[in-house]
Amino acid sequence: MDPKKRNWYYQMYTDVWRIWQKYYSPNDTEEFWDAFMEDCQKVLETYKENPLCMALLLAVTNEIDRIHTEEQKEKEWSKKK
Numbered sequence: 001m002d003p004k005k006r007n008w009y010y011q012m013y014t015d016v017w018r019i020w021q022k023y024y025s026p027n028d029t030e031e032f033w034d035a036f037m038e039d040c041q042k043v044l045e046t047y048k049e050n051p052l053c054m055a056l057l058l059a060v061t062n063e064i065d066r067i068h069t070e071e072q073k074e075k076e077w078s079k080k081k
Helices: 002-023 030-044 049-078
Strands: none
Touching: 002 030, 002 049, 030 049
């Protein structure tokens, strides 16, 4: 793989990582989820909806949703105590 193509992949992974860093601690506000989706869409557009980029963003989305669900369950559990 030529260095230009390798750099393209590196930048894509970095952009997805930056989304993870920015949103890894989800909250229940509409503003949070709107901003998250907007940033994901921008990255997808940057990489012309590349299948790997889509898969990485889907994995990040699923993980953030899992974290959010887990935190919600913990809050519910704390209320019941």
